[in-house]
Amino acid sequence: MYKILKILEEDYGCEGIPEDEEFSCRVLLEDQNQKQFWKKIPDAYLTKYHLEEGSVTELPEF
Numbered sequence: 001m002y003k004i005l006k007i008l009e010e011d012y013g014c015e016g017i018p019e020d021e022e023f024s025c026r027v028l029l030e031d032q033n034q035k036q037f038w039k040k041i042p043d044a045y046l047t048k049y050h051l052e053e054g055s056v057t058e059l060p061e062f
Helices: 043-048
Strands: 002-009 025-031 038-041
Touching: 025 043, 038 043
Parallel strands: none
Antiparallel strands: 002 025, 025 038
16 A cells, blocks of 8 residues: 655656657655655546545556
């Protein structure tokens, strides 16, 4: 299980999102041992499962 500490939208600059990618966010996660790490997660996944800062969730591999 991971706690979502922070969600930052990716900055794609003036080029926009590359054709072979979907809009993603950088998410700061914390595991049960208080180890923190950043993971790139599709925004559609966060929205579908109503995940936001403070949520606790299991995350699939992306």
